[in-house]
Amino acid sequence: MRQTRSLLTRALIAASLLAMAAPLVAQPTIVLIGGKKQGMNKGEHDFPDGILKLERIIKASPDFAKLKPIVKSYPVGFPRNLSEIDDATVVVMYFGPVAGADGKSASPVQDPAVAAELDKLAKRGVGFVALHQAFTMPSDATGPSPFMALLGATRPSGSDYSIEAAPVSVTETTKLVTRGVEQFDYLDEYYSGITFGNVNPVLGARSHVQFKAGKGAYEEPSRNRTIAWTFNRPDGGRSFSFTGGHYLTTLDQPQARTVLLNAILWAAKEDVPQAGAQSALPTASRMGMAPPPEPQLVVYPAENVKVEAQPWGKLEWFAHRSIGNSSNVTIGQATFNPGKGNAAHWHPNCDEVLHVLKGRVVNKIGDKEYEMKAGDTMTIPEGVMHSTRNIGTDEAIVAISYNSADRIAIGE
DSSP: HHHHHHHHHHHHHHHHHHHHHHHOOOOOOOEEEEOOOOSSTTTTSOOHHHHHHHHHHHHHHHHHHHHOEEEEETSSSSSSSSSGGTTSEEEEEOOOOOOOOSSOOOOOOGGGHHHHHHHHHTTTTOEEEEEGGGGEEOOOOOOOOOOHHHHEEEEEEEEEEEEEEEEEEEEOSSSTTTTTOOEEEEEEEEEEOOOSSSSSEEEEEEEEEETTTEEEEEHHHHHHEEEEEEEOOOOOOEEEEEOOSBBBGGGGSSOOOOOOOHHHHHHOOOOOOTTTTOOOOOOOOOOTTOOOOOOOOOOOOOGGGGGGTTTEEEEEEEEEETTTSSSSSEEEEEOOOTTBOOOOOSSSSEEEEEEEEEEEEEEEEETTEEETTTEEEEEOOOOOOOOOOOOOOOOOEEEEEEEEOOOOOBBB
8 A cells, every 4th residue: 555655656746747847838929010101091001000900809819819929019110129029939010111211212121130130030930921011122122132031922112013802712722821711802902023932822813903113004804813822931930921901901801810810820830720710809791891890988987097107297098999998099188297398209100189278388390399378279290200398387288189099109
C-alpha cells in the first residue's frame, strides 16, 4: 500500500513538473498600421478610420476572442518608436503612397527605418496582410519593389484601374482563407497593373479598365483579374494581399470581412474556422447599404461623465463610441485655466467645431491667431494644426465637437 502511494505521489509530482515546464501558448499580437488620408471624398482611402473599425471588428469576433490577442493600432502610420511592434505576430497594413514635404509621393516602406523593421519582422516569420494600396509603390520609385519579397506582388501608382461593381469569385484551391465565402458582387476599385510573383490566387473579379494614367479609357470586354492572393515566403512567413478597401464600407461587406478575418488568422499561423471567422459587429445586408447601427445609450447621466485632468485644465466627454452613445460624432467640453493652453495638435480623421461658452481664448490655426469670446464659433478642418489658450483672468469653457465617433488627436 505504501509503495502504491509512493508511486502515485511520484507520478503526481512528475506530472506537475511537466506541466510547469510545458510552454504556454503565446497570445498573438496583431499590429494594425494605417496611414494618412489622400484628400479623397469621405469614406474613400479613409485609412485611419479603417484601422479603428478593423480593430473593433477583431475585438467583436468570437473566433479571435478564443486566442485572447493583443491588438495594437496605429491609425495614421508606423509608430515613431518602431520597437513597439517588435512583438508582432501579424502586421496588417492599410495605407497608400502620400505626398511628402517635398511634394513627391512616397510609400511608408520607403522610410529606411520602416524598411529595416519590416525586414527584421519578416526574417522572424511574422505574417503580413496588405489592404488596397499597401502594396503600391510610387511610379517614379527606383530599384526593386520591397513588396515583391514581402507580399509576392506590387503595382506602380497611377496604373490602370476601374471603379465598378464587379462579380467576385473564389479562386483559392486550398480553401483556407476563403472558408465561409461564396461568390458575391462588390463595389470597389480594381487594379489591372499588378506584377505578380509566385503567389496563390484567392479571389478573382471580372472587371474592366476604366482609367489609364488618370484619364478615362473604358475598355471592353471585362477580364478576370486576381484581386486577393496569398504568398508563402521563403523565410517561412505568410503574407496575404487584397486590392479592395478603396471604400471604408469594404469592412461592412460580409464576404470581404470574412476573408480579411480569415487572412489575419492564417497569416498569424492560427486555425481558420471551417465556416469562416465572424464578428458580432453588424454587416451590410446589400451592396451600398449601411449596416444597422450599433446599440447605443439614449441618455448619458451627468454623474457618469469622467473628468480627464490636463496640465492646462480638464477635458470632459459626453458622446463618443467608447462611451457607447455615438457612432458618428464626438462631443465634449474643454476647460482652460487662466493663462493656460493646450499643445499644438491635429486630427487626421475629423473636422472640429469649437464654440466658446465662457471666457476669452486665442485659437492658433497654422500660423494665424484668432481671439474669441463667449458665443463665438470656429470650424477647424481635418488635418490642420491648432491650439487654444485662455487669455482671460477666469477659466474659459469651450464646447468641442467632431464629425467622427473615433476622434484621433496627434500631438495633443
